[in-house]
Amino acid sequence: MEHILLMGNEAVAYGAIDAGVSFVSGYPGTPSTEALETVARLKPDGVHVEWSVNEKVALEAAAGASYAGARALVTMKQVGLNVASDPLMSLNYVGVKGGLVILSADDPGPISSQTEQDTRRFAQFARLPVLDPSSPEEAYAMTRAAFELSELFRVPVLLRPTTRVCHACSAVERMEPTPLVKPSGFVKGKEWVIFPRLSYEAKKRIVAREPELAEAQRPFNKIDEINGDTPALIGVACGGIGSAYAREAILNLGLRCRILQIGAPNPFPEAMAAEFIDGLECVLVVEELDPVIEDGLRPLMNGIPLHGKRDGVILVAGELSAAIVESALRTIVPVRAINGGGAKESASARKPIAGSEDVDSAERPVPPVRPPVLCAGCPHRASFYAVKRAAKGRKAIFCGDIGCYTLGNAPPLDMVDTCLCMGAGVTVAQGLKQADPEAYCFAFIGDSTFFHSGMTGVLNAVYNRADMIVVVLDNRTTGMTGRQPHPGTGESAVGESAPEASIEAILRALGVASVRRANPFDVEEAIETTHEAMDEKGVRAIVFEAPCIAVAKPGKPMSIDIARCAGCQVCVKALGCPALSFQPSPKYEGRIVAHINTALCTGCGLCAQICPTECIQPIDLLCGSGGGGL
Amino acid sequence: MLASRLIAQCAMDRGAFARTAETIGMAQRGGSVVSHVRWCNEAAAIPSPLISLGSADILIGFEPGEAVRCLPYLKAGGAAVVSVNGITSAVASLSGRQVEASVFVEYLRKAVPQLILIDGAAIAEKVGSAKTLNMALLGAAADLLGFSAETMLDALRKRLSPRLIELNKRALEEGAMAKEASI
Known part of the structure; x- marks a missing residue:
C-alpha cells in the first residue's frame, strides 16, 4: 500500500486503527500524546476515543472494553504507567479477551x-510482553502485531517507543x-473476579507460559551479519532507538560485526542470544535507560567480555547517539578491525564546519541561553506574581506540581519550592505544615492535574484537618502537552460537547468551606484574595481563572511610552x-528602556499594572501620542 | 516542524526514503527547537533519525544565534540559509547577557562560505504573516535542497489546509527571490 x-x-x-481497535483511552504525556490525538483527529467509525482523567482510569476502562471482546489501546507516558500500575499488575492475573495494547x-x-525509568523493566516486574520499536515504521508493524499477541496469550501487551x-x-x-x-459482548464467568485462589492458579500459568511467549515473540528479534562473510568476532546487541544508533555507527566504521536486535525483551530471548554469542570475542550492548538486554545476556556470556552500562562503556543516563556508539566501539574493538573494514566515514574524519575554516572556534559568539x-x-505568571506579593515578608512554602506551571520555579518568579509527581503538591503541603508549623503552605495545581490526582489529596486534607491553601491554576486546558481537553473544559477528545465539571463545586463537595475565585490578571484583586485566604485557618482554596494563551484569542499587544519609561527594569x-x-x-541617546515584542505580547496587561511610571499601555492608546517604538 | 516535514515530503515525492526528528514538548516554551531531516534512496543507509555532528549538508537557521548554536552539525563545505532577525531570550535579558543578532550574523559570514542570508522579518511583513518565516527560508533553500518550486508546492498542498496554501506559496516565492538578492 x-x-x-x-x-x-x-x-x-x-497501526491500532488498521488492527481494528474500537476503544482508545489515555492521558496526555510527552512523548506519547499524539498517538491518541491522531485517533481523535481521524475519528474512525465505530471507535470510541477518550481522554480519561488519569492513566489508571484509562487502563481500567480499556480493560472493561477488552473483557467484552473489543480491541483496546491505552496511551500514556512512562510515569503514567506508574499511576496505572495497580490495574496493570492485576490485569495480568485476570487476563484480557479483546487485544489490549x-x-x-x-x-x-x-x-x-x-x-x-524503563518500561521494559516494568514489563519484567509485571511479567508482561513488551515491544520496543526502533523507528516509526516498526512502531506501526509492532502495534498491529501487539494486538494479535495480546489475544493469543490473553495478556495485556506493552508497547514502549522512546522520544x-x-x-x-x-x-x-x-x-x-x-x-x-x-x-x-461480555460473557460472565469466574475468571473476571480476582481472588487469591484464582491468582495462585494465574501465577502458575503466567510463569508456565513464558517459554511459549518467548517463542511467539521470535519474529520481533533478529540476528544480522554486517559487512562481510568472515566469521564475526564483535557482537553488538541493541534494542529500540539504540538499534538505529548502533547500525549507523557500524555503517560509519565499516565494522565487520554481528548484530542482535531485540524488539521483544521480555521474556528474554535466551535461545537467540546464545546463537548470537557463539563464536564472538566480545559484545557491546547499546540501549538507552536501563541495562535490560545487558542483564539478560550476562548469564549467557561464558566468560566472553560484555560491555555496556555496567562497565561504563555506554552512558548510564541520558540519550545515546551514533557518535557515542562509535566512540564506545573504538574503546573495545581493536583498531585493525575498524581500519580493515573499509570505513565509510568515521567520526574523526567528519569535521564540523566551525573550526575547520580559517575562523577560530574561540571566536564563536555564545548563543543566548x-x-x-x-x-x-x-496566566500562571500572573497567579504566581500575586501570591508572591501577598506572601512577601511571611514564611511561606510553595508546593508545585506537574504542568506548565512547574516552570514557575525559574527566576524571577521562583515560586515552586517542591515538585514530585502528579497531584503531590496538595499532599506534600500537608506533611510540610505538620513538620514546619510556622510556614504558610501553598499548593499550586493545574486544572487537568487537579482532575487527574488532586481531588483525593484535597479530601485527605479536609478529613485530617490540614492547614493549607490550595491554589488551582485553572487555565481551561491541559497546557504542557499541547492543549488537550479535560472534564472542566466542556469538550470531549473528539471535540464534541461534554458535561463541564466545576472545580469550585468539587472543592466545596470535598469539604473545603472557603473557596475563592479570582482573575489573576487583576493584580490588586488577586493579591487581596490571597491575603484573605492567608488570614483564615484550615483548608482554603483559591481558583485563579484565566485561559491559557493557546485557547484564548490574544488581545492587542501592549506598548511602551518611551518618554515616560524610567528604565527601572521592574x-x-x-x-x-x-x-x-x-x-x-x-x-533617546541610547538610554536603556523597556521593549515589547509585539509578535509575542498578548496584551494581558500584567506589566502595565506593575509599572511604577505607568508607561505601559495598550497599543491603541499610545498611537498618535508619540509613544510606539524605539 | 512543518518545515522539516515538508522537506521530508518533497524527498519522498521524489522516491527517496525520509526521516525526521523533532523537538516537541518542554523545549517549545521559548527554548531552542531543532529538527533533523535525512533522506536517501534506501532506508538502511539512514538507520538513525538524528544527524551526527559535522555531517549536515544544509543548515536552515530561523534565528542567527540559533544557527550558530547548531553550526557544529554542519559539515565542512556545507551550506547555511539563515534569517538575520534575532529573537531575544527572556532569560538572557534578565541577566543582562543579551547579544546583538548582528554579532552572530557576522560570525556566520566568516565561518560559512556558502551562506544565504534573508531578511525574514521584511518578508513576513510583505506577505502579511510572521508565521511564514519557515516558508521563506524553504524558498531560499530550495535550490540547495534540490527541490523545484513545483515539488515544494505539491508537498505544501499535501500537508497544509487549502486556505493556507496561497499565503505560504507567496512566502516560498518571496524567499526564493530574497535568495537571489542575497547572492
Missing part, C-alpha cells in the same frame, strides 16, 4: 519527564487493514515575560 510520512506516535495510531512512551534524557521514535517521522507503508473487530519559560501572556525583573526586554533607545 501507500507510503505516508508519519510521526512515530501517528504510526501507533494508524498499552502504549507507554519512555523519555531518555529525560527531555520532559520526572524520571528516566526519538515517538517524535521522529518516516515513510511508513500502511498494510491492508484488519476489519473492525466487533466486540462479542534559552531554557523553557512560561509563555508571554501566561517589569522585566519581576515577571520574566519573554515579550519584555530592555534595549537602548536610538530616540
Whole structure:
C-alpha cells in the first residue's frame, strides 16, 4: 500500500486503527500524546476515543472494553504507567479477551519527564510482553502485531517507543487493514473476579507460559551479519532507538560485526542470544535507560567480555547517539578491525564546519541561553506574581506540581519550592505544615492535574484537618502537552460537547468551606484574595481563572511610552515575560528602556499594572501620542 | 516542524526514503527547537533519525544565534540559509547577557562560505504573516535542497489546509527571490 510520512506516535495510531481497535483511552504525556490525538483527529467509525482523567482510569476502562471482546489501546507516558500500575499488575492475573495494547512512551534524557525509568523493566516486574520499536515504521508493524499477541496469550501487551521514535517521522507503508473487530459482548464467568485462589492458579500459568511467549515473540528479534562473510568476532546487541544508533555507527566504521536486535525483551530471548554469542570475542550492548538486554545476556556470556552500562562503556543516563556508539566501539574493538573494514566515514574524519575554516572556534559568539519559560501572556505568571506579593515578608512554602506551571520555579518568579509527581503538591503541603508549623503552605495545581490526582489529596486534607491553601491554576486546558481537553473544559477528545465539571463545586463537595475565585490578571484583586485566604485557618482554596494563551484569542499587544519609561527594569525583573526586554533607545541617546515584542505580547496587561511610571499601555492608546517604538 | 516535514515530503515525492526528528514538548516554551531531516534512496543507509555532528549538508537557521548554536552539525563545505532577525531570550535579558543578532550574523559570514542570508522579518511583513518565516527560508533553500518550486508546492498542498496554501506559496516565492538578492 501507500507510503505516508508519519510521526512515530501517528504510526501507533494508524497501526491500532488498521488492527481494528474500537476503544482508545489515555492521558496526555510527552512523548506519547499524539498517538491518541491522531485517533481523535481521524475519528474512525465505530471507535470510541477518550481522554480519561488519569492513566489508571484509562487502563481500567480499556480493560472493561477488552473483557467484552473489543480491541483496546491505552496511551500514556512512562510515569503514567506508574499511576496505572495497580490495574496493570492485576490485569495480568485476570487476563484480557479483546487485544489490549498499552502504549507507554519512555523519555531518555529525560527531555520532559520526572524520571528516566524503563518500561521494559516494568514489563519484567509485571511479567508482561513488551515491544520496543526502533523507528516509526516498526512502531506501526509492532502495534498491529501487539494486538494479535495480546489475544493469543490473553495478556495485556506493552508497547514502549522512546522520544526519538515517538517524535521522529518516516515513510511508513500502511498494510491492508484488519476489519473492525466487533466486540462479542461480555460473557460472565469466574475468571473476571480476582481472588487469591484464582491468582495462585494465574501465577502458575503466567510463569508456565513464558517459554511459549518467548517463542511467539521470535519474529520481533533478529540476528544480522554486517559487512562481510568472515566469521564475526564483535557482537553488538541493541534494542529500540539504540538499534538505529548502533547500525549507523557500524555503517560509519565499516565494522565487520554481528548484530542482535531485540524488539521483544521480555521474556528474554535466551535461545537467540546464545546463537548470537557463539563464536564472538566480545559484545557491546547499546540501549538507552536501563541495562535490560545487558542483564539478560550476562548469564549467557561464558566468560566472553560484555560491555555496556555496567562497565561504563555506554552512558548510564541520558540519550545515546551514533557518535557515542562509535566512540564506545573504538574503546573495545581493536583498531585493525575498524581500519580493515573499509570505513565509510568515521567520526574523526567528519569535521564540523566551525573550526575547520580559517575562523577560530574561540571566536564563536555564545548563543543566548534559552531554557523553557512560561509563555508571554501566561496566566500562571500572573497567579504566581500575586501570591508572591501577598506572601512577601511571611514564611511561606510553595508546593508545585506537574504542568506548565512547574516552570514557575525559574527566576524571577521562583515560586515552586517542591515538585514530585502528579497531584503531590496538595499532599506534600500537608506533611510540610505538620513538620514546619510556622510556614504558610501553598499548593499550586493545574486544572487537568487537579482532575487527574488532586481531588483525593484535597479530601485527605479536609478529613485530617490540614492547614493549607490550595491554589488551582485553572487555565481551561491541559497546557504542557499541547492543549488537550479535560472534564472542566466542556469538550470531549473528539471535540464534541461534554458535561463541564466545576472545580469550585468539587472543592466545596470535598469539604473545603472557603473557596475563592479570582482573575489573576487583576493584580490588586488577586493579591487581596490571597491575603484573605492567608488570614483564615484550615483548608482554603483559591481558583485563579484565566485561559491559557493557546485557547484564548490574544488581545492587542501592549506598548511602551518611551518618554515616560524610567528604565527601572521592574517589569522585566519581576515577571520574566519573554515579550519584555530592555534595549537602548536610538530616540533617546541610547538610554536603556523597556521593549515589547509585539509578535509575542498578548496584551494581558500584567506589566502595565506593575509599572511604577505607568508607561505601559495598550497599543491603541499610545498611537498618535508619540509613544510606539524605539 | 512543518518545515522539516515538508522537506521530508518533497524527498519522498521524489522516491527517496525520509526521516525526521523533532523537538516537541518542554523545549517549545521559548527554548531552542531543532529538527533533523535525512533522506536517501534506501532506508538502511539512514538507520538513525538524528544527524551526527559535522555531517549536515544544509543548515536552515530561523534565528542567527540559533544557527550558530547548531553550526557544529554542519559539515565542512556545507551550506547555511539563515534569517538575520534575532529573537531575544527572556532569560538572557534578565541577566543582562543579551547579544546583538548582528554579532552572530557576522560570525556566520566568516565561518560559512556558502551562506544565504534573508531578511525574514521584511518578508513576513510583505506577505502579511510572521508565521511564514519557515516558508521563506524553504524558498531560499530550495535550490540547495534540490527541490523545484513545483515539488515544494505539491508537498505544501499535501500537508497544509487549502486556505493556507496561497499565503505560504507567496512566502516560498518571496524567499526564493530574497535568495537571489542575497547572492
